Ligand SMILES: Nc1nc2c(c(=O)[nH]1)N[C@@H](CN(C=O)c1ccc(C(=O)N[C@@H](CCC(=O)O)C(=O)O)cc1)CN2
């Protein structure tokens with residue numbers, strides 16, 4: 001089975017997914033889609049010999065992109081730190097086949113502007129004692145799709161966004177590959 005990963009940043013989640021499925025052989029990451037030249041995930045793709053499709057707001061074409069993704073016959077399309085909105089053409093082409101990981105306990109701390117460190121800064125500023133991750137299906141809005149899994153962690157007194165991000169990343173790297181495997185094992189043809 002083929003997996004396609006969309007990413008905009010460092011790519012630690014992409015790396016965790018790639019390693020997990022290299023080890024168990026149940027699937028392979030056949031394409032990485034990226035919208036940020038120079039993103040760390042591109043170095044991971046090069047190291048792993050995974051093809052990359054770069055996208056740009058100005059040249060993006062719905063039909064061409066759907067066709068390019070369909071050519072991989074992806075079992076799942078995985079958003080792993082991807083920072084642009086997936087357009088309706090893609091959510092309609094791949095219903096219940098696009099998933100995302102969010103670094104907070106949705107529905108709190110989601111939506112436009114809520115990505116990366118912004119999320120952790122908001123959680124700490126609000127005085128939350130807990131945070132966590134949400135893995136969910138992707139629909140046409142930001143962070144409103146059906147929840148697949150949530151995992152929790154503490155927010156400690158004096159936590160910085162960086163310290164909380166490290167705790168969140170540990171949850172992500174543990175649960176995202178395993179959740180993807182569970183979905184693949186229980187997927188109707
Ligand atoms: N149709 C959907 N597309 C995407 C979803 C989704 O749920 N539905 N999730 C996001 C990931 N995400 C949170 O998990 C998220 C990412 C980025 C933003 C955001 O505000 N982005 C900025 C642009 C930032 C940039 O260009 O660097 C913006 O839209 O102004 C919110 C939520 C991925 N896509």
Ligand SMILES: NCC(=O)N[C@@H]1O[C@H](COP(=O)([O-])[O-])[C@@H](O)[C@H]1O
Pocket residue numbers: 007008009010011012013014080081082101102103114115116119168169172
């Ligand atoms: N709202 C989307 C969002 O904030 N996604 C977050 O971006 C990071 C990407 O890290 P990575 O590039 O090291 O995988 C992850 O923490 C992910 O939850």
